[in-house]
Amino acid sequence: MKDFVARWPITALQKGAMTAVLELGALMGALIAGVFTDRYSRGSSMFVACLVFCIGSAFQCGATRLGHLFLGRAIGGVGVGALSMLSPLYMAEISPPEVRGSLLALEQFSIVLGVVLGFWLGFFTREFEGTASWRIPLGFQIIPGIILLFGCLILPPSPRLLVLQGRIGNARSVLAKLRSRTQSDPLIHLELLEMRVEAVTIQRTFGGEMTSSVKGSNIYRELRTWGTLFEDRYRDRTWIGILMMVFQQWSGINALLYYGPTLVGSIGFTGDTTTLLVSGGIGIVQFFAVFPTISFIDQWGRKPLLKGGSIIMACSHSLISALVLMFHDSWSQNPIPTWMAVGCIYVFTAAYGLSFGPIGWVLPSEVFPLSMRSRGVALSTASNWLNNFLIGLITPVAFEYSPAGTFLIFAAACFTAYLWASWRVPETANVSLEEVDSMFKSSAGRDELALRRQIEEDLGLNDLVRSLGSSTWS
């Protein structure tokens, strides 16, 4: 990328700002999508987000001034942020409970595939002559953007959103298609009734206030809706969404991805190619680690993965920190500790890639009830981007001050994540989104629970469950 450096000799501050505009744009994108997606469909929201992303990418690829790059990254960031909130939300709403974890973990698969492709494309084009060395990697991102743009046109709508909008007939036919069953199938009837119970509970509890966002609302009502996330009945889940992403980011994964070359440089590796290869390996390890999670998350459950992952991550960081303390000025004479440190980085990455990486995208989409799901997921995604931004800002400074201390901070964060996963996270594997809702019933929600039971009775859910039960046994 000699051309890039010669054309735009940017300062460290400008470099930081270039990273930050994307993350802050993404933060905005996630929150904006949280407001609009209930009002329109999930598919059209994704279509618009994709369009914004493609415009941003075109600005970056065709940049003739530094300003174009900044603008392109800010616009592209808004699209990325919106998509990173809309995709897991949509997938959670269309998936059957038995495979929901696997389907949601595909989000992580796509992210790390992008990380790996982006890294290696940049690596191989970096010696190209002229602007091709940076225009090719920047332009390449438009390809998946365009594929998704057209894909959005054929996405089936979310049956849960249709129910919330009162379009029961449409919801039934979409659900039947998604499950490859007929509309008269009793299982379709059952799933649809559960969704209707949820929607009617929302309407009776909030008197149309919540669902008004579907039809149009003013700023005051919008703010009240966001505020509801912090009321007694939803506070626990809101914190799960926010903290899930706090811990994902403070595990230190992006410190390794962004500053990998500096980090491995500090443990004795020299030469551009070596440091780049080691840090490129981090993406590859993350990529392969997601496969076991995709295959087994619904069998193993979310909690054991989070607990096991966080303990391994905490141990790896602690060991690196100790090695850095002991050998920081004698790496070259001590090849074994040097390789141990590299091994720890990879062990950390594998543990992260099995646990907090994918589950960060799974859990927040599962814990919120229909009325709060879009705002809840938006808030958790915004927490991801905000903490991502903070890590980018703090790591180089902390690292310059004390490399061992930096790893110790990440170790402490991972250990706290272990305690959190053990005591505060519910197991959501293999239960329907509506059942997850009832796991969170606090004393404040007791009246709501009674109301829900009444609605289940009124809509005939209990009769249907009884008749399905007796036909199974007879």
Ligand SMILES: O[C@H]1[C@H](O)[C@@H](O)[C@H](O)[C@@H](O)[C@H]1O
């Ligand atoms: O789950 C993803 C993934 O692990 C990425 O590699 C990381 O850059 C993101 O910040 C994170 O949210």
